[in-house]
Amino acid sequence: MSSSVAEGAKRRPTLHDVAARAGVSKSLASLALQGSPKVAPASREAILAAANELGYRPNRTASSLVRQRTHTIGVHILDLHNPVFAEILDGVQEAARGHDYSTLLVTGNADPVTERTEITRLLESRVEGLVLIAHRLSDEDLAAIAREVPTVVVTWRTDGIAGLDSVAGDDLAGARLAVDHLAALGHARIAHISGGDNRIARERRSGYERAMADHGLDPLVVDGAFTERGGYAGAEAAVDAGATALVVANDLAAIGALAALRARGLRVPDDVSVVGYDGMRLLDSLDLTTVAQPLAEMGRVAADLLMERIEAPDRPSTHRLVETRLVPRGSSGPAPD
Amino acid sequence: MSSSVAEGAKRRPTLHDVAARAGVSKSLASLALQGSPKVAPASREAILAAANELGYRPNRTASSLVRQRTHTIGVHILDLHNPVFAEILDGVQEAARGHDYSTLLVTGNADPVTERTEITRLLESRVEGLVLIAHRLSDEDLAAIAREVPTVVVTWRTDGIAGLDSVAGDDLAGARLAVDHLAALGHARIAHISGGDNRIARERRSGYERAMADHGLDPLVVDGAFTERGGYAGAEAAVDAGATALVVANDLAAIGALAALRARGLRVPDDVSVVGYDGMRLLDSLDLTTVAQPLAEMGRVAADLLMERIEAPDRPSTHRLVETRLVPRGSSGPAPD
DNA sequence: CCCCGGAATTGGAACGTTCCAATCCTCACG
DNA sequence: CGTGAGGATTGGAACGTTCCAATTCCGGGG
Numbered sequence: 001m002s003s004s005v006a007e008g009a010k011r012r013p014t015l016h017d018v019a020a021r022a023g024v025s026k027s028l029a030s031l032a033l034q035g036s037p038k039v040a041p042a043s044r045e046a047i048l049a050a051a052n053e054l055g056y057r058p059n060r061t062a063s064s065l066v067r068q069r070t071h072t073i074g075v076h077i078l079d080l081h082n083p084v085f086a087e088i089l090d091g092v093q094e095a096a097r098g099h100d101y102s103t104l105l106v107t108g109n110a111d112p113v114t115e116r117t118e119i120t121r122l123l124e125s126r127v128e129g130l131v132l133i134a135h136r137l138s139d140e141d142l143a144a145i146a147r148e149v150p151t152v153v154v155t156w157r158t159d160g161i162a163g164l165d166s167v168a169g170d171d172l173a174g175a176r177l178a179v180d181h182l183a184a185l186g187h188a189r190i191a192h193i194s195g196g197d198n199r200i201a202r203e204r205r206s207g208y209e210r211a212m213a214d215h216g217l218d219p220l221v222v223d224g225a226f227t228e229r230g231g232y233a234g235a236e237a238a239v240d241a242g243a244t245a246l247v248v249a250n251d252l253a254a255i256g257a258l259a260a261l262r263a264r265g266l267r268v269p270d271d272v273s274v275v276g277y278d279g280m281r282l283l284d285s286l287d288l289t290t291v292a293q294p295l296a297e298m299g300r301v302a303a304d305l306l307m308e309r310i311e312a313p314d315r316p317s318t319h320r321l322v323e324t325r326l327v328p329r330g331s332s333g334p335a336p337d
Numbered sequence: 338m339s340s341s342v343a344e345g346a347k348r349r350p351t352l353h354d355v356a357a358r359a360g361v362s363k364s365l366a367s368l369a370l371q372g373s374p375k376v377a378p379a380s381r382e383a384i385l386a387a388a389n390e391l392g393y394r395p396n397r398t399a400s401s402l403v404r405q406r407t408h409t410i411g412v413h414i415l416d417l418h419n420p421v422f423a424e425i426l427d428g429v430q431e432a433a434r435g436h437d438y439s440t441l442l443v444t445g446n447a448d449p450v451t452e453r454t455e456i457t458r459l460l461e462s463r464v465e466g467l468v469l470i471a472h473r474l475s476d477e478d479l480a481a482i483a484r485e486v487p488t489v490v491v492t493w494r495t496d497g498i499a500g501l502d503s504v505a506g507d508d509l510a511g512a513r514l515a516v517d518h519l520a521a522l523g524h525a526r527i528a529h530i531s532g533g534d535n536r537i538a539r540e541r542r543s544g545y546e547r548a549m550a551d552h553g554l555d556p557l558v559v560d561g562a563f564t565e566r567g568g569y570a571g572a573e574a575a576v577d578a579g580a581t582a583l584v585v586a587n588d589l590a591a592i593g594a595l596a597a598l599r600a601r602g603l604r605v606p607d608d609v610s611v612v613g614y615d616g617m618r619l620l621d622s623l624d625l626t627t628v629a630q631p632l633a634e635m636g637r638v639a640a641d642l643l644m645e646r647i648e649a650p651d652r653p654s655t656h657r658l659v660e661t662r663l664v665p666r667g668s669s670g671p672a673p674d
Numbered sequence: 675c676c677c678c679g680g681a682a683t684t685g686g687a688a689c690g691t692t693c694c695a696a697t698c699c700t701c702a703c704g
Numbered sequence: 705c706g707t708g709a710g711g712a713t714t715g716g717a718a719c720g721t722t723c724c725a726a727t728t729c730c731g732g733g734g
Contacts, residue, residue: 015721026721104440228619362714400692693716
């Protein structure tokens with residue numbers, strides 16, 4: 001079968017095998033495969049041919065070990081079910097690919113504990129940087145992580161932590177945009193369905209409250225969550241309280257709110273206007289007015305920031321606030337009567 | 338500052354450092370950190386303490402190299418924007434985590450070429466298995482990949498390729514479910530908005546056509562795509578042709594179809610009934626009738642199949658067909674008049 | 675004909691682990 | 705008080721690369 005020496009279970013060909021077949025040293029083979037200009041054309045050809053015939057695949061693990069670089073970034077995503085995060089991830093991936101980096105993805109889906117575990121795993125894999133697309137970590141945890149590896153948090157501003165950058169939308173201004181829009185349409189009973197007790201939700205809520213105050217309107221906040229169910233329940237409470245317009249904490253919840261209104265037989269926007277927040281792509285078809293954030297763009301910026309920090313780990317923290325804008329669609333209209 | 342010897346730029350502590358600090362050999366330190374029962378309690382304690390104080394993190398790269406196992410699977414996902422794929426991914430992640438595997442994720446978003454490149458990258462990272470959540474590879478490419486590494490394809494049945502498993506929904510039966518449902522509601526002009534020219538779309542289309550024939554109805558297929566835009570355009574064409582019910586190739590397109598109907602001033606389900614396909618979570622709130630596939634479940638099964646094959650690379654191919662079921666919701670109702 | 679310079683090539687150390695085989699130690703037993 | 709068993713510990717090879725320093729090769733100038 002084969003004239004060669006030891007040949008048990010088919011082992012993956014290594015650089016050594018390629019070199020042997022091409023009749024050169026492994027050093028030269030390495031050089032050639034890296035495209036070094038200092039290898040003679042004839043040798044290069046022989047080496048490339050050998051690699052090809054053998055179906056050689058460089059082993060990144062080995063390479064990473066000696067180079068002390070993995071060319072991989074870790075991405076933690078809070079919740080895959082929220083299309084918003086997927087869109088951000090998409091931007092991250094694109095930018096990472098542009099810089100010739102791979103992406104190691106984990107989710108903390110279940111609980112904060114898994115979240116920590118998964119991030120630890122990333123650290124052990126020696127990712128060169130970390131992008132956290134939303135998270136539930138404490139500031140201490142975050143600081144500890146940022147001390148180990150360049151880190152950027154997407155979705156909310158995180159300052160005061162050395163070595164950590166962030167990319168976020170201006171939630172304060174965004175919520176104001178929604179209120180302004182509805183007020184301009186003549187609404188007075190504008191309710192806010194909150195996103196629960198977390199940083200972003202609080203920010204959006206404040207934005208809403210301040211804007212309402214500025215318009216001389218009474219605020220009406222009902223508890224909700226960043227989920228469809230949260231929006232559903234919130235919408236019920238809000239209309240019970242007489243609201244004619246809803247500023248919902250995010251798009252997912254807004255979709256839930258729409259469902260609640262439909263169930264109640266209320267028409268949108270004739271009876272009640274609804275404004276979401278985030279700007280996920282899907283909304284276009286759903287005809288939902290929303291405060292849009294440039295999601296993929298946020299992901300790209302995050303990855304770029306990360307690359308910069310990988311280059312210069314000690315540069316000061318930067319916090320990028322991306323612009324939000326109101327996208328008026330069919331779910332918001334003039335106030336009734 | 339420090340009394341120790343060489344201390345330039347802070348280097349990551351290695352096993353060596355831990356061992357030194359604990360006053361033992363690196364071998365013993367390794368043993369202890371792996372939780373081997375044969376290290377003396379006192380030593381173990383000292384080692385663990387040292388590791389802790391130093392902030393030691395095992396280097397997976399090195400470990401993988403010597404163990405010849407990376408404990409990582411690669412996942413290729415066709416399109417992150419389709420929530421369906423995200424839900425499958427979620428299942429994959431969960432199962433992988435359960436088996437103590439990491440996930441390396443890539444997307445082929447742009448074109449088939451990137452797709453190949455990204456998969457190659459995965460192979461170089463020595464992933465132990467590959468899950469393809471939809472793909473655009475040729476059968477030869479697929480076979481070549483499966484030859485290198487255990488592979489499972491999710492979303493469509495792929496047989497005849499050695500070493501490759503697949504998990505798919507029964508599209509033929511699924512499409513029939515939709516037709517049966519609408520026929521039972523009295524619809525006769527049931528149109529199908531196709532998903533374009535690909536395996537799944539063809540399958541669903543055949544299912545539709547056969548079911549229509551069985552009901553003695555004339556088929557009406559309009560071109561569409563697995564996107565909202567595709568659904569939008571398709572719905573326009575279908576209602577122009579007089580359809581009172583739409584079997585849409587997937588949920589995303591169904592959402593687009595809904596938008597088109599709304600734009601035309603047609604009411605759902607009074608004027609036109611719509612049935613989607615896939616069963617993404619969001620639909621619940623959108624009140625869209627659909628042929629649901631157990632998406633996360635499919636992901637889990639895929640990962641499990643992969644684990645099995647990693648254990649036994651030579652076992653025969655298995656093809657799992659998961660059950661689809663019709664989820665009736667508000668977008669389908671009795672035929673008009 | 676020798677020597678030199680530069681291009682091409684090579685050996686070997688290093689990266690941080692794991693794990694085998696070998697050594698060391700301790701103590702019970704004869 | 706020697707011996708051996710068995711637990712604890714250790715040295716060192718190996719994994720597949722990269723890259724530095726060293727070596728070989730070659731032809732042309734002196």
